[in-house]
Amino acid sequence: MSDRHGSVEEDAVERPARYWVLRGIAGIVSVPPLILVSAFIGFGALARDTGLDLGHTVVMTGMVWALPAQIVLIGAISAGTGIAATIAAVTLSSVRLLPMTMSVMPLMRTEKTPRAVLLWLSHYIAVTAWVEAMRKLPALPRSARVPYFAGFGTTLILLNLCAVSTGYLMAAVVPPQIAAGLAFLTPVYFLISLSAAAQLTADRAALALGLVFGPVFHLVAPEFDLMWTGLVAGTLAFLVHRWRRRR
Amino acid sequence: MNTGFWSLDATWWPYVFILVAGWLATDIWRFLGVFLSDRLTEESEALIFVRSVATALVAGVIAKLIVFPGGALAAAPMALPLAAVAAGMGFFWGVRRNLFLAILAAEAVLVGGSLLL
Numbered sequence: 563m564s565d566r567h568g569s570v571e572e573d574a575v576e577r578p579a580r581y582w583v584l585r586g587i588a589g590i591v592s593v594p595p596l597i598l599v600s601a602f603i604g605f606g607a608l609a610r611d612t613g614l615d616l617g618h619t620v621v622m623t624g625m626v627w628a629l630p631a632q633i634v635l636i637g638a639i640s641a642g643t644g645i646a647a648t649i650a651a652v653t654l655s656s657v658r659l660l661p662m663t664m665s666v667m668p669l670m671r672t673e674k675t676p677r678a679v680l681l682w683l684s685h686y687i688a689v690t691a692w693v694e695a696m697r698k699l700p701a702l703p704r705s706a707r708v709p710y711f712a713g714f715g716t717t718l719i720l721l722n723l724c725a726v727s728t729g730y731l732m733a734a735v736v737p738p739q740i741a742a743g744l745a746f747l748t749p750v751y752f753l754i755s756l757s758a759a760a761q762l763t764a765d766r767a768a769l770a771l772g773l774v775f776g777p778v779f780h781l782v783a784p785e786f787d788l789m790w791t792g793l794v795a796g797t798l799a800f801l802v803h804r805w806r807r808r809r
Numbered sequence: 810m811n812t813g814f815w816s817l818d819a820t821w822w823p824y825v826f827i828l829v830a831g832w833l834a835t836d837i838w839r840f841l842g843v844f845l846s847d848r849l850t851e852e853s854e855a856l857i858f859v860r861s862v863a864t865a866l867v868a869g870v871i872a873k874l875i876v877f878p879g880g881a882l883a884a885a886p887m888a889l890p891l892a893a894v895a896a897g898m899g900f901f902w903g904v905r906r907n908l909f910l911a912i913l914a915a916e917a918v919l920v921g922g923s924l925l926l
Contacts, residue, residue: 593909596909597908597909597912600912607881608874608880610880611879611880611881611882612879612880614823615823617824618823618824618827621824621827622827622831625827625828625831625832626827626831626832626835627835628835630863630867630870631831631834631835632831633867633870633871633874634866634867634870635827635830635831637870637873637874638814638830639813639814639815639826640879642813642814642815642816643813644811644812644813645811645812645813645826645829645830646811648813648814648826648830649829649830649833649834651866652830652831652834652835653834653835653837653838654862654863654866655863655866655867655870656834656835656838656863657838657859657860657862657863658838658859658860658863658864659835659838659839659842660838660839660841660842660845660856660859661842661856661859661860662842663838663839663841663842663843663846664842664845664846665846667842667843667846668846671846677843680843681839681840681843684836684839684840684842684843685836685839687839687842733881738881738884739881739920739923739924740920741880741881742878742880742881742882742884742885742919742920742923743916743919743920743923745878745880745881745882746878746882746890746893746915746916746919747912747916748874749871749874749875749890749894750893750894750897750912750915750916751908751912752867752871753868753871753875753894753897753898754897754898754901754908754911754912754915755908756864756867756868756871757898757901757902758901758906758908760864762857764857764858764860764861765860765861765864767861768860768861768862768864768865768868769864769865769868770868771865771868772864772865772866772867772868772869772871772872773868773869773871773872774872775865775869776868776869776870776871776872776873776876777869777872777873777876777877779869780873780876780877787869787873788866788869788870789866791865791866791868791869792862792863792865792866792869793862794865795865795866795868795869796858796861796862796863796864796865796866797858797861797862799861799864799865800857800858800861800862803857803861
């Protein structure tokens with residue numbers, strides 16, 4: 563390993579793992595984590611609007627740790643959806659975590675990294691941590707990547723548990739217009755960042771069709787609207803992608 | 810299996826709901842990703858399909874939050890969130906590709922509008 567990567571790799575041998583953990587913690591100070599914090603402040607306000615306890619909100623944020631899935635979960639909770647349909651909707655909404663995890667793991671692992679450590683770190687993967695990992699890890703020596711990401715990811719989660727609690731508590735004391743603004747942060751943040759991340763025809767079509775079909779299915783089939791939106795709009799988007807590719 | 814989040818009058822039930830329908834439903838993909846990480850590529854057609862479904866689902870939820878908002882947002886007329894979203898998207902794609910400023914633009918329209926109305 564070290565002969566292929568040259569001097570950077572040998573440099574790293576001098577540094578203990580805790581140095582890289584601290585570097586990961588310091589990596590929090592940048593723009594994407596700041597945006598995520600404001601989105602989680604907004605999610606806290608949204609969760610309060612839905613009628614959740616602070617405890618539900620914090621546990622949900624730590625356990626799910628993926629805002630899109632949490633929004634789907636909140637949507638199902640406020641609609642009174644049964645647990646089976648909720649599992650289906652949340653599972654469908656978070657399929658993107660599979661390709662994301664699959665693309666980060668080869669960057670992170672060494673031959674010695676225990677699988678349990680990778681499973682633990684995989685829990686941190688969501689849009690923000692994924693973007694930061696893809697951006698920062700390749701420049702680090704391989705042995706530094708696991709401790710760096712562990713420091714970064716743990717800090718990011720803890721920071722956002724504070725953010726979500728702050729948003730939840732703030733929503734009660736600020737004027738209703740500001741509370742509405744906080745709850746509005748989540749849909750706006752996702753709409754703009756999803757449109758920015760949509761590179762393929764399939765992604766763009768899925769975004770546009772989902773925006774149209776979501777409200778339509780909400781009116782037509784409120785019980786399973788999320789699943790229908792995903793399946794119908796997603797399949798149509800895939801067909802558009804196939805059709806464009808064939809031409 | 811039709812039991813919803815609010816259906817049982819027990820403190821523990823919502824946490825079980827979150828654990829099963831939240832944690833398990835998301836971490837299953839991450840764990841699978843760890844095990845499969847050297848077998849699939851991000852460009853494969855199956856993954857494009859799966860991602861389309863996921864993107865459409867999230868887009869549907871976003872649209873619902875904007876068109877049929879609950880809580881504090883529900884008090885504003887429906888045109889206001891739509892105008893705010895248009896301002897944010899217009900800023901991002903027309904003026905400057907800066908997520909932070911685009912969100913600020915959308916929030917300015919929403920909060921400013923609801924203070925004036």
